[in-house]
Amino acid sequence: KKRIGVMTSGGDSQGMNGVVRSVVRMAIHMGCEAYAVYEGYDGLVQGGDLIKQMHWDDVRGFLSRGGTLIGTKRCMEFYERPGRVKAAKNMIERGMDALIICGGDGSLTGADKFRSEWPGLLEELVKTGELKQEQIEPYQHLNICGLVGSIDNDMSGTDATIGCYSSLERICEMVDAVFDTAASHKRGFVIEVMGRHCGWLALMASIATGADYVFIPEKPPGVGWEEEMCDIVTSHRSWGKRRTIIIISEGAQDTELKKITADQVVNVLTEKLNLDTRKTVLGHIQRGGLPSYFDRWLSTLQGVEAVNAILDATPETKTPVITIRENKIERSDLQECVALTKSVAEAIKQKDFAKAMKLRDVEFKE
Numbered sequence: 001k002k003r004i005g006v007m008t009s010g011g012d013s014q015g016m017n018g019v020v021r022s023v024v025r026m027a028i029h030m031g032c033e034a035y036a037v038y039e040g041y042d043g044l045v046q047g048g049d050l051i052k053q054m055h056w057d058d059v060r061g062f063l064s065r066g067g068t069l070i071g072t073k074r075c076m077e078f079y080e081r082p083g084r085v086k087a088a089k090n091m092i093e094r095g096m097d098a099l100i101i102c103g104g105d106g107s108l109t110g111a112d113k114f115r116s117e118w119p120g121l122l123e124e125l126v127k128t129g130e131l132k133q134e135q136i137e138p139y140q141h142l143n144i145c146g147l148v149g150s151i152d153n154d155m156s157g158t159d160a161t162i163g164c165y166s167s168l169e170r171i172c173e174m175v176d177a178v179f180d181t182a183a184s185h186k187r188g189f190v191i192e193v194m195g196r197h198c199g200w201l202a203l204m205a206s207i208a209t210g211a212d213y214v215f216i217p218e219k220p221p222g223v224g225w226e227e228e229m230c231d232i233v234t235s236h237r238s239w240g241k242r243r244t245i246i247i248i249s250e251g252a253q254d255t256e257l258k259k260i261t262a263d264q265v266v267n268v269l270t271e272k273l274n275l276d277t278r279k280t281v282l283g284h285i286q287r288g289g290l291p292s293y294f295d296r297w298l299s300t301l302q303g304v305e306a307v308n309a310i311l312d313a314t315p316e317t318k319t320p321v322i323t324i325r326e327n328k329i330e331r332s333d334l335q336e337c338v339a340l341t342k343s344v345a346e347a348i349k350q351k352d353f354a355k356a357m358k359l360r361d362v363e364f365k366e
């Protein structure tokens, strides 16, 4: 029986438990055995109790739970070759030669590297006497499949990462709550949202809540943004708005790539407009809590597709990542998606913001 491991890695996101449930049940349905690797790559490197066989009932109730019930960790040891050798040994000892990882682009790139070093890692273990040649013979190919789990929606090649819509939902709920108190006091609020280097959460939340102004890393405001923002706020107030909501992505910056902070924006509104303005940093409430219907659906269908991709794989198959494009669940080339994601970051570094937006598939207008 083929043994398939499932792991969550990097920052947790809503829907990761749905992935574990779906992979475990689909693997069993297809006549395979399923194993959960606890605590991300750390579990793969340490082995022992951190790799457990999962049965149908072990994932009962997973679908509606937030976070990741099998844990996650940023594991430095796996990023060094000796750590990956240990991980390979743990897999072979359990008869596993397939791994499905749900995480961000860094976690998925790590997995692809692991695959590229296989079976060299096994040969190393034979040389050091830790494994016997007969033990490694049946496991000459490692099959890896990635699923993108992140609230940031920062991976190119997929329309949505698992977790991003739950997070967006939560942000909107919180902004609405701030909205009520802001309107009561006629105050201004600068609300900082997560997203790392990606402005998707901030941009979508600003549209969904009717915010007055938004700061995102991919399209920094031009020189003199302070005046522009104040003019917009003044005109909105003149139309009768009792509150001002500014959404700022945690990665916000100006055209010279200098960070723009929420405090800075608060000061501008306070000093230039004499507006009673407060800052709200939403923090990790954006990441925890219930997955939305969309993330339950996405994680379930993508988990099924990941198991199918593992079962269809040949030694020639490039490592797939499961994506969703125009509402269709697809298999894409992991390396291509990672390269495209990196090219967005590169364009921003070069201050070519129009290109960055284009690469993110957002129309750019001066």
Ligand code: F6P
Pocket: 011, 104, 150, 151, 152, 194, 195, 196, 250, 287
């Ligand atoms: O990548 C997900 C994310 O929540 C980002 O939006 C944020 O910048 C980061 O992780 C926070 O990481 P940590 O939980 O390690 O502080």
